[in-house]
Amino acid sequence: QKEVEQNSGPLSVPEGAIASLNCTYSDRGSQSFFWYRQYSGKSPELIMFIYSNGDKEDGRFTAQLNKASQYVSLLIRDSQPSDSATYLCAVTPRDDKIIFGKGTRLHILP
Amino acid sequence: KAGVTQTPRYLIKTRGQQVTLSCSPISGHRSVSWYQQTPGQGLQFLFEYFSETQRNKGNFPGRFSGRQFSNSRSEMNVSTLELGDSALYLCASSLSTGTGSGTEAFFGQGTRLTVV
Numbered sequence: 336q337k338e339v340e341q342n343s344g345p346l347s348v349p350e351g352a353i354a355s356l357n358c359t360y361s362d363r364g365s366q367s368f369f370w371y372r373q374y375s376g377k378s379p380e381l382i383m384f385i386y387s388n389g390d391k392e393d394g395r396f397t398a399q400l401n402k403a404s405q406y407v408s409l410l411i412r413d414s415q416p417s418d419s420a421t422y423l424c425a426v427t428p429r430d431d432k433i434i435f436g437k438g439t440r441l442h443i444l445p
Numbered sequence: 446k447a448g449v450t451q452t453p454r455y456l457i458k459t460r461g462q463q464v465t466l467s468c469s470p471i472s473g474h475r476s477v478s479w480y481q482q483t484p485g486q487g488l489q490f491l492f493e494y495f496s497e498t499q500r501n502k503g504n505f506p507g508r509f510s511g512r513q514f515s516n517s518r519s520e521m522n523v524s525t526l527e528l529g530d531s532a533l534y535l536c537a538s539s540l541s542t543g544t545g546s547g548t549e550a551f552f553g554q555g556t557r558l559t560v561v
Binding site: 367381425432 | 480493
């Protein structure tokens with residue numbers, strides 16, 4: 336059974352600090368990795384994707400991928416109250432399916 | 446480019462009834478997936494359709510079914526509704542080129558189903 340695991344949280348981070356969200360996956364052959372943000376009562380929206388080992392930066396967001404450790408993370412710098420949401424990690428194994436984790440609730444403390 | 450459209454947005458049904466939800470994917474996307482989301486269980490995969498064929502299926506009872514039409518629009522049906530079926534039902538479409546790329550999913554606004 337292919338799995339994507341995330342800590343459900345809530346993860347509380349002071350405003351202005353770095354929020355670090357983590358995700359592990361079971362299929363070593365996974366090819367694509369995504370982070371979605373979901374505000375309460377809304378649908379998930381794609382915020383980052385990464386395909387290669389290393390870091391990928393987009394504004395205040397950095398996605399990190401370590402395929403050897405089967406680990407992907409999302410860093411949010413200078414956290415804002417508007418970053419408070421549930422963050423879903425998603426992984427595409429060798430085929431075309433996409434598998435979502437249960438999500439981590441992030442709460443930015445003003 | 447229009448996004449993923451789900452109808453209706455809200456629905457109230459009584460136990461034992463059946464319901465049909467609709468999803469129109471982004472133009473050109475051939476893969477449509479359905480998810481059930483509840484506060485306690487998170488996002489749970491129901492099934493995926495690709496070119497009118499069910500390609501993947503989650504662990505839901507047979508009361509949950511779906512289909513996809515030639516224009517890629519998809520419907521999901523739930524028969525004999527139970528109180529526990531109350532949830533946000535999300536549809537997502539993706540390009541799904543078959544090469545492992547283009548798999549990012551784009552979600553509709555969801556249908557909130559309440560069973561009373």
